[in-house]
Amino acid sequence: MTRFLVKRLFSAVLTLFAVSVLTFLMFFALPRDPVTGMCPKNCNPERLERVRDELGLNDPLITQYAGYMKGIVTGRDLGSAQGGHCDAPCLGWSYVTNEAVSDTIARVLPVTLSIVIPAAVLWLLLGVGLGMVSALRRGTWLDRLAIGFSLTGASLQLYFVGAVLLLVFVYNLRLLPVPSYTSILDNPVKWASGLVLAWVSLAFLFSAIYARLSRAQMLETLSEDFVRTARAKGLAKPKVYGRHALRAAITPVVTIAGLDVGGALGGTVITETTFGIQGLGRTAVDAVRAGDLPTIMATVLIAAVFVVLANVLVDLLYAAIDPRVRLR
C-alpha cells in the first residue's frame, strides 16, 4: 500500500513536470506577443523591446522556466513592473490583468468548485439512481423512459441546452436570476440560485452517461453468481441489491466519476462561457488569447493537479470499495 502510494505520487510529480514543460514550450510557439498588446496605438518598437527586457521575456527559455519554477517553491522578486516581491508559492504576475496570478486563482477557483461539486453530486445521484431503477425494472416503461432520457442527454450539447434554459427560465419566465457567482459564505441562497442552471444542465448531460453506465453495470452484476447465491440463500432483495450488487456495480462508476470530476475541476470552459461566469476554464482560455504566460501556466498546472489527484484517488477508492482489488 505505501509502496503503491509512493510509486503513484512519483509518477504524478513527473506528469506535472512534463505538463509544465510542454505548456511553457507551447506558449512560446503562440503567434501572440504579449507585449504588443500593451500599446493599442502608437507602438514604438524600441520601447516595446525595453518592456520585453524588463519582463524577462528576452531571457533564454530555460532561465525563464527555472525562474518560474523557483518562484513556486521559494518565491521570487519580480521587479517593479510586476508588483515587486512575490511570496512562495509564487505563480507570477499577470501583465494582462495586472495582478498576482495567485490572486486570480484564489478568485476563480472557488467559482469552478462551486459549479462542479454540486453538479457532480446531482449527476451522480440522478444518474446512478436512474440506472439502478431501470436495471431493476428492466423492460418496463420506467426502464424505457430512463433509457430515452439518458440517450437524449448524451446526444445534446451543453451550449445548446444552456442557451435554451437561459432563454426560458431567465429571460422569458424570469423565474431565476441571471447566472452569477456569489460566495456561499456571503449568501448561500444567492450562491445556489445563481448557479442552479449550470448545475442542472451539467447534471442533465452527465447523468445521462452515468445512467447508461450504471444500468449496464447493474445488469451485469445481477447476473453474477454471487448475487444469485445470495438470493438463493434467502437474503432479502433490498439487502442483496443494496449491499452486494450495488457495491460491485458502482466500482467502475466511481472510476469514471473520479476522472470526470477531476477533469471538470480543471475548468468547465463551455459551461462558464454559456452562463457568463468567470471560472478557471474561461480564465485559461482568456489567458491563451491574451498570451498571458503566468496565467496560462497556473491554470494548466492546477487543472493537471486535479486530474492527477483524481487518478490517484480513484485507485485508492477502488481498493476501498472492491476488496478484490489489491494495490501493488
Add this chain to the structure above:
Amino acid sequence: MRPRVVAAAGGAIALVVALGACSKNTGEGTTVDTGRTQTGVIATDPKDSQGPAAEVAGASKGGTFTIIRETPISHLDPQRTYSFAGLMASPLFARYLTTWKDDGKGGLVLVGDLAETPGSDVNKDCKVWEFKIKDGVKFEDGSPITSKEIAYGIARSFDPDLTGGPTYIQEWLADTPQFDTKWDFKKNKGSLPPGLTTPDEKTLRFEFSKPRCDLPFAVSLPTTAPLPPAKDTGVNLDNKPFSSGPYKIADNQVGVKLTLDRNPNWDAKTDPVRHQYPDQFVWTFGPTPDAASNRVIADNGPDQSALAFNTVPASLVAKVAGDAALKSRTILSPTPSANQLVINNQRVKDLKIRQALNYAIDREGLIKAMGGPTVAAPLTTLMPPSTIGYKAYDAYPAGASGNLDKVKELLGGQTPELVLGVSDGATEQIQGTQLKANLERAGFKITLRNIPDDAKLDEIKKKDNPWDLYIGNWAADWPSGASILPVLYDGRTIKPEGNSNQSYFNDPAINAEMDRILAMSPAEQGPEWAKLDERIMKEYAPVVPLFVDVAYNVHGSKAGGVFISSVFGYPAFVNAYVKQ
C-alpha cells in the same frame, strides 16, 4: 421503442425552438436614421469651464447604476487608460486638465476640467502652454489638488512599468518617441520631465520645442489625472486608483465586478460636466454581448437600472428594433470609429486598381452581412462625419452596391489578383467572406488569408506585411483631423513595425500640406483637413472607406441620462441616473 424516443425528443426541441417562428418578416421598419452633424469648439469664455454642470432633466439622486460588459476594463490607472471602456469609466473617478462638454448630439465644447480654462497659448506659437488650476478641487481624502499632483501624474506616465496609456504628451515633452530613456522616471522621482514645470501651486506650464497646437485636446485624455506621490502604488494603482472625481473605488474584484461609491470630497461647483446622481456605479464583467442585451431587455430586478455596454449584437437587432416598447430604452448613434478596406500601397501601386476597388465596393451588402444600419453606417470619406470641419463627398460614386461598369472600364480587361488578410475572429470572417464575393463579382481575384485574431493588428502594422488588402479601423483620440490624417497618411512616420499608417501611403506633397495645416490654430484647421481628405481620396485612393461603427445600446427601464459620447462613440456616464 427507442425510435419513438427520437421523435419525442425531436418534437420537444422543435417546440422550444419554433416558438415565435411563424410570423412573416416583410422587411418593414428596418431603416434607421443615423445622420448627425458634429460641431466642435474650444471654449473661449472661462464661464463654460465653471461648475456646476446643468441639471439633467428628470434626473434624481440615489440608486445603483449597473454597467454590464463582456471583458474587464484593461486599465483603471488613469495614466494607463486608453481602451474605450476605460476612457468611459475614468471620468467617474478621475479629473483631467481639460474635458469635453458633450450634448450627446454632436455638439462639443472643450472646457477646463481641473484647469480654469482649456489652456492658454502664451506666445501664440503653440510652444508654451499654461493651465491655471481651479480652487476647491480635492482628492477623495479631502486633500487639495494642485498643479504638483497633476504634474506628478504626467511624470509617472514616463515609467516603462506603466504601459498602455496614450503617449502624446510624453513624446511632445521629450521630443522623441523614446521618451522613457530621454527622461527616466524611476531615477528622477521628485523632479519633473523636461519642459513641464509648476511655477506655483496653481499653475502648470508646458514648453515644447515644436508647435503643439493640439495640446488642449491631448490633455483631455486621462494622462493628466492628478495623483499625490504618496498615493502612488505603482502597478497596483491599476486595481485601486486614487479618486479625484465624483466617485471612488469602493471594491474591485478584478475581472468580475467594480463598485464605485460617491466621493464626498468632490465638489459639484468645480466640475463643468460631471454629476453625482446614483449612490453607486457597478461595472460587472463576464456576460457575452448577447447575454448582456438579453438581461437588460428582460428588465428584471437590478437590471432595470443597467446598461449593456456592448452594442446590441446583430443577432438581436431585429428583436430590439422591432419592439416599439423597447424604443425608449435604446440609444442609437453613429460613432467616430471609421473602418476602411486598407490597400497596401507598397504592393498595389496602380492607382487604377485602387480606384476600381473603390468603385467595386458593395457597402449595402457588407452592412447587411454585419447586421444592418444599427451596426454600421456607410462611409465614403477618410475622416468620419464626427470630425470637426467634416465635409461629405464621394470621390468614387459606387452607389449602394457597387458600380461594376466603372470597375470594368478602369481594369480594362485585366483581373488583378489580390490577397485579403482577415482575422479569424467571427466578425472579420463574415466581412472577409462578403468582401471576397463582392470583389470577385466585380472582376478581381481575391485570396482570403486568415490571420490569428490576436496577432492580426500586430501583423498589419508591420511595414513589410505580405498582404494587399486588410480591414483597418481608426478611432481618433479627439475629433480633430489632426488626430486622423497625419497619423494615418503621413508617410514620414512609417517605421518597421507598429505603424498606424497601415496603407503605407507616402506622398511628399501631402506630407507638406499636413505640416502647413498643423501649424494653424486648432479653430482654423477643421475645413482644411476636410479639403485634404477629399484631395487624398481623389488623387491617390489609398484605401476604400467602408463604414463607421454605429453604437446601439439597450438599457433598463429605470436607467436614464446615458448618451453616446460624441468623442469616443461609447456610452458616457457623466449624466447617468437611476429613475426613482
Add this chain to the structure above:
Amino acid sequence: MSLSPVEGVALAEIESGGPEVPERKDVVGRSPGRLAWIRLRRDRTAMVSGGMLLFFMLLALAAPLIEMLYGIGPKEQFQSLLDGFGMPLGYSGGVSGDHWFGLEPGLGRDIFIRLIYGLRTSLFIAFAAAVITATLGVVLGTLAGYLGGWLDAVINWITDLTLAMPFLVIALALTPTLVLRFYGEREAVSPAFGVAVLIGVFAIFGWTSTARLVRGQVIALREREFVEAARASGAGLGHMVFRQLLPNIWAPILVSFSLAVPQFITSEAALSFIGVGLSDETPSFGRMIYRSLDYLQTDPAYVFFPGITIFALVFAFNLFGDALRDALDPKSSR
C-alpha cells in the same frame, strides 16, 4: 476539459463486456461475428438507427450531386432576400421552394446546402479522427498490455500525461500556430488543412481511452490457456497479436469506435464555440450551430435546422452503438 465522454465512459461500458465476448457454447457452429450479426438484424432499434446513419452518410457522400440537383452552391449569397437588418424575409427564416431550410441571416447563404456540406465535413472529421485514435489506441494498448514491463509503464505514463493536458486550451493555442507554420503568408489556407489540423488535435487527445481498454483486455487474455498454448508453440509477436489477441477483442474496439464518432462530431462543435476550428469558408456543423445559437430569439429556424440535424446524427450514433454492444455482448442484453 478532456474530450470527456469519449474518455472513461466508453471504456468502462465496454470493459464490462469483458473478453468473454466469443461465446463458446455454440451448438450450431456459427462464428461469433455471424451470431452478433443475426442479433443485430433482429434488433429493430439497431436497424432504424443504422438506417438513419446510412442515410446521413449517403447525403454527405452525395453532396456535390445534391448541389447539382438543388442548383445552389454553399457559397452563393442571396442578400436581396434579406431585410435591412440582414434577416431573411418571409416565413420561418426564409423557407421557400427555392431555399428549403431558409437563409443564413447576414450573408444570406442557403442553409440546406450548407448543412449537407457541413454534414460531409463533420462526418469526415469524426470518422478520420476515430479511425486514427482507434489505431493508435490498439497499437499502444496491445504493446503495453502484451509486452508489459517498462514499455507498459511508459505508455501508461504518457496516457496519464495526455489526460492531464487540458484539451481545449491546447487546441486553442495550437491550431492558429500550426497554420502559421505550414502556410505561406500569401497563400490561402486550404480547407483541407484546417480539417487535417482538427483531426490531428483530436488524434493527439483521443487515443487514451482505446489504449486503456485494449491494454486491459490484452492483459486479461495474456494469461488465458489458448494464448499460453500459442506462445508455448513458439508463435512470433505478429502471430500472437494478429491471430491470437486482436481477433478476440475486436468487438469492444468496434463498440468504442462507434461511440467515439459522435463524440468527435460534438467536439468539433465545442471547439467552434471557443473560437477554434475551421474558417468560415468550410461549412461545418460546429460553426453553423455556434453562429446560429445567438439567433434563438430572432430567427429560430436558423437554430432549428442545424440543431435538429446534429442531434439526430449523434442520437442515431448513440443508439446504434448501444445496439451494437448488445449484439456483440448478449450477456448485457436488455
